[in-house]
Amino acid sequence: MNIGEAARASGVSAKMIRYYEQTGLIPQAERKASGYRDYSTRDVHMLRFVRRARDLGFSVAEIDELLHLWRDRSRQSAEVKRIALDHVAGLKHKITELEEMVATLSHLAESCNGDHRPDCPILDDLENAQESTAEANQPRRGAIDRVVL
Amino acid sequence: MNIGEAARASGVSAKMIRYYEQTGLIPQAERKASGYRDYSTRDVHMLRFVRRARDLGFSVAEIDELLHLWRDRSRQSAEVKRIALDHVAGLKHKITELEEMVATLSHLAESCNGDHRPDCPILDDLENAQESTAEANQPRRGAIDRVVL
DNA sequence: ATGGGGCTTCCCACTGTTGGAAGGTCAAGA
DNA sequence: TCTTGACCTTCCAACAGTGGGAAGCCCCAT
Structure with a gap:
């Protein structure tokens, strides 16, 4: 089957x-004479595996490990x-x-009037809050704790 | 003060x-004759504001809104x-x-023996799980739900 | 004046995903 | 048979944030 059908x-x-395929997470697909990629039902299973693992929040690197185990009967x-x-x-x-x-944030929002006046404890906190950890005001060490909404 | 001190x-x-600065979230810094950026204590306050907001998970776009409000006395x-x-x-x-x-995942892990044998309900699930939503097997609509660990 | 640390700009990498352009293929309908 | 539209190919760019590094100035103490 073509890539579109495999995708669906x-x-x-x-x-x-x-x-x-390009990054090596999955093997290179077979090709038809036309140059079109050709997928088997086994391939679709593999793709579903990847999709499901992504849905469960695994990184591509983790999925690579899981796929190896999946293929390894021993x-x-x-x-x-x-x-x-x-x-x-x-x-x-x-x-x-x-x-x-x-x-x-909930705490700050509660103490904010939320009206036409400019006074706002939320802004005050953002401007002045002190960190409590020992590493206060140290630059971040990596993108480890970032959340994408 | 120089950028390094402002950073600390x-x-x-x-x-x-x-x-x-380059992306316009914060205004262009003053420059000394040498070309070095020059920061005031007010600038440091602004930077702390940004840092704190990032720590609270706000996106740069949201921080842009917040900074405008912060500066707007009305x-x-x-x-x-x-x-x-x-x-x-x-x-x-x-x-x-x-x-x-x-x-x-906890549920799946519980039902996995976790021993030397290859049988594993986790892998079985990844391969076969059916989605329950109406949009099953539709390609994702954006990177909206991704988490970076 | 020399050395070292700080500053400048510029370009690259990462993660994962989408969008688009320029072009080849295939199948169906006129 | 020709055309059309849906599909496929590759390549290049963009997104959000962040870090890394190179090449080249600047500043200060020795």
């Missing part, structure tokens, strides 16, 4: 299928479980951070 | 200060509060998504 069947866009389920649990730990960490943001 | 005082790296606090509460709603949405991932 797997939920991965044709663009992304080509990208995953794998040990302990390895898969480890990756999954590590990922869960990362997700929980992220949740904690987001909850802290919500708590802080 | 605000917690925003010199790299990012230049980037924010602002209405209602406007600030609205931005904050909208952001809180976005954060909560994100938390919900992450919690769903955690729930699914």
Whole structure:
């Protein structure tokens, strides 16, 4: 089947299928005489695997590991479980951070009148808040804690 | 003061200060005769504002709105509060998504033996899981729901 | 005047995804 | 048979933020 049909069947866009192939996450597809990529049902299974893993928040690097295990019949389920649990730990960490943001902002918003007057504790906090951690005012160490909304 | 000192005082790296200036989030800094950027304490306040807002998960676009309000003495606090509460709603949405991932993965991990044998319900799920939403297997509509860990 | 640390600009990388342009292929209908 | 439209190909750019580094000035202390 052509890439469009594989895309519809797997939920991965044709663009992304080509990208995953290019970066080596998935193997190079077969080609027809025309040069068109040709996908089997096994390929669609693999693509669905990728899509599902993305939906569960795994990074492409993690999916690469998972795909290797998926293809390896002599794998040990302990390895898969480890990756999954590590990922869960990362997700929980992220949740904690987001909850802290919500708590802080909710608190600030509550104390803000939200009327026509300019006085606003939210702006005051943004301007003046002191950090409580030992690393206060140190530049960030990486994009590790960023959230894309 | 030079950019390095402003960076240390605000917690925003010199790299990012230049980037924010280049993209118009913050105004162009004064320059000394040498060509070096020159920052006032007011500028440091502004940079701290940006840093704090980033820590609270606001996007650069949102911070742009907030900075305008910060500078506008005739602002209405209602406007600030609205931005904050909208952001809180976005954060909560994100938390919900992450919690769903955690729930699914925890459940799968529990039912995985995690031993030397290859059988693994986690891999089975990734390969076969059906989506429950009406938009099953549709390509994503944007990078709206992505999390960077 | 020499050395070292800070500053300047510019370009590149990352993650993951989308958009578009310029062109080749295929199948159906006139 | 020709045309049309849907599909495919590759390549290039953009997004958000951030870090890394090179080549070349600037400033100050020795």
